[in-house]
Amino acid sequence: MVRIAVIGAGISGLSVAYHLLQNLQRHKENFTVDVYEKENRVGGTVHSFKEEGFLIEAGPNGFLDSKPSTLRLCSLLNIYSQLLPANQASKRRYIYLRNQLQLTPEKPIQFLTSDVLSIQGKSRFLLEPFIKKAPNERDETIAEFGKRRIGNEAVENLLDPMVTGVFAGNPRTMSLKACFPRIWELEQQYGSLTKALMEIRKKRKTSGPAGPGGILTSFPQGIEYLVERISQENLIHIYYNQEIKNIDYNHGYWYVDKNTNTPYDVLICAVPAYVFASIFRGFSSSVSQKLASIPYSPMAVLGLGYKKEKVQGCVDGFGFLIPHKEKRKILGCLFSSNIFPGRAPQGYELIKVLAGGARFPQIKDYSETRIKDFCLEEVKSILNIRAKPDFMKMFKYSKAIPQYRRGHLKLLEEVKNEITPYKGLFFTGNAYYGVALNDCTKNSLFTAQSVISYLKKHK
Ligand SMILES: Cc1cc2nc3c(=O)[nH]c(=O)nc-3n(C[C@H](O)[C@H](O)[C@H](O)COP(=O)(O)OP(=O)(O)OC[C@H]3O[C@@H](n4cnc5c(N)ncnc54)[C@H](O)[C@@H]3O)c2cc1C
Incomplete structure (x- = not known):
């Protein structure tokens, strides 16, 4: 057993x-x-909240269909046919610059005609193919990498909102290699991102589609449906309301404090x-300190529901992100009811306002009323929506x-080395090798494969 x-x-x-269940079942193991x-529900950050006919995603809106791991999981769960791609109309994305929303260029060539960079910014950007690659052992920040390859203006106007969109983070402190390993690899492999894009395009023409961006994908009932479906598997026993505070290791076996038998x-x-x-504190204070040193950004998500006539002409495309240099109080907005159908009742729109992030740590001490007030002020000023919302729902994460x-x-390598003596202990999650749902599902598959190899060798 x-x-x-x-x-x-x-x-x-x-x-x-x-994934473990799938593998062990296949091999007819007794397991x-x-x-x-800890909570009375599954999903953690994945939470599709429904109230008054609105469906607001408190956490992720979905995953990109350009990577295989979550799609594969949906296939195994027999829910692939229920996937819902984002509406075509949400293809337009904006960046808020110089007090207005600027359309984000979709293709590199569109940079030349877009207003997201000045003439000097564009000229600097065009030098990218001629910039030498960095030595591969250097752990550059995203801002250092960007400044070197595409110039400071492109870092502030383009990379900064991209980092906000994924991490609500600060590009000046975050590691390129850890946050965007694919971009780092492309520089190492091709010497330049422009060359890399051209080569990939050429290859794609011969080997088929699948854009690097991909299409945001969810389910009609929200992205939480994915975790609900896993939780319905009979052979996975979920113990709710069980906050584990201590674990024990004895004669090669692990014990958790909620089930010591x-x-x-x-x-x-x-x-x-x-x-x-x-x-893990009781086992290794060194490992524990390293893990505890990984910082988290705080965030607030505010869902705003409006009667359509109140916001006509103000809401277009997917939404917008705001570079830090614009010094606004919010990070951006997503036009949720433009992205997927069924996010707002008939005749209403749903807007998701994002606030906080690594450069606004004080937000975790703000009251909900204070956050709502400044979010509404920003929505009024940026989108020119003066009417009161008909629905409001806030989610706050410290x-x-x-x-x-x-x-x-490097820290993760050290942690992995230091826990080697603790046989049978594994870890996975968004704190290590990627925060997107696709990263989490991919890393969980790798973890499951490591567990299976371990079991074959040791049990
Ligand atoms: C606002 C927001 C928007 C996002 N948008 C997107 C997006 O659009 N697309 C995308 O791909 N990603 C997005 N992400 C990132 C993505 O949602 C997360 O990285 C991912 O859901 C993390 O999953 P996880 O299982 O690793 O961690 P978590 O979701 O944090 O799960 C950890 C679980 O552990 C439980 N737990 C904690 N302590 C204990 C304990 N002591 N005992 C027992 N249980 C415990 C928690 O209750 C929780 O259920 C977003 C994140 C946020 C916050």
């Missing part, structure tokens, strides 16, 4: 449990997979890094998204 415990029922914990979750062959921590740090700072990958 193989016994496996997973701590945390976010997308990472649930997908690792699911149990127990998942311990069950010896586990394998323990997988799929909780935020600071929780893993706290659980630790929303982990920040991979310079040195992140």
Whole structure:
């Protein structure tokens, strides 16, 4: 009998449990997979909240269909046919610059005619193919990398909002290699991003489509449907309202404090890094300190529902992000009811306002009323929406998204080395090798594969 415990029922914990279940079933093993979750629901950050006919995503809106891991998971779960791609109308994305929304260029060539960069900014950008690549051992920040390759203006106007969109982070402190490994690899492989894009295009013409951006994808009932479906698997036992604070390791078996009678062959921590740090404190203060040093940015998400006639002409495309240099109080807005159908009742629009981030840490001490007030002020000023919303819902996270700072990958290597003596212990989650849902599902698959190899060797 193989016994496996997973701590945390976010997308990472649930997908690792699911992949293990698939593998062990295939090999007709006698096994149990127990998942311990602190809350009375699964999903963690994945949360499709429904009220008064609105469906607001408190966390992720969906995943991009350009990477295979989440699509594959949907296929295994038999829910692939229910996937919902974003509306074509939401293709237009904006950046807020110089007090107005500027259309984001979709293709590199469109930079030349767009207003997101000045003439000097564009000239600097065009030098990109001639810039030498960095030595591969250098752990540059995103801003250093960008400044070197495409110039400071492009960092401020383009890279900065991109980092906001994924990490709500600060490009001046975050590691390029850890946050955007593909971009780092492309520079190493092709010497330039422009050359890389051209080569990839050429190859794609011969080997088929799949753009690097991809299409945002969800379900009619919201992205939470994905985690709900995993949680309905009969052979995954989920223990709700079970906050694990301590674990024990005895004679090669792991124990969790909510079920001290069950010896586990394998323990997988799929909780935020600071929780893993706290659980592991009794085993290694060095590992614990390293994990606890991974910072998280705080965030607030405000859903605003309006009767259509109140916002006519103000809401277009996917939404917009705001570069930090514009010194606004919000990070941007998504026009949720433009992106997917069924996010607002008939005759209404739903706007999702994002606030906070690594450069606004004070937000975690603000009251909800204070956050609502400044978000509404910004919506009025930026989108010219003067009417009162007909629906409002706020979600506040004091630790929303982990920040991979310079040195992140080295720190993870050290943690992995230091936990080697603890046989059967694994960790996965958004604090390590990517925060997007696609990264979480991919890393959970890798973790499941490592667990299977471990079991073959040791049990
Ligand atoms: C506002 C926002 C918008 C986002 N938008 C997108 C997007 O559009 N697309 C995208 O791809 N990604 C997006 N992300 C990122 C993505 O949602 C997350 O990185 C991902 O959901 C994290 O999943 P996880 O399972 O690793 O962690 P979590 O979701 O944090 O799950 C951890 C789980 O562990 C549980 N737990 C914690 N402590 C304990 C304990 N002691 N005992 C037991 N259980 C415990 C928690 O309750 C939780 O269920 C967004 C994130 C945020 C915050």
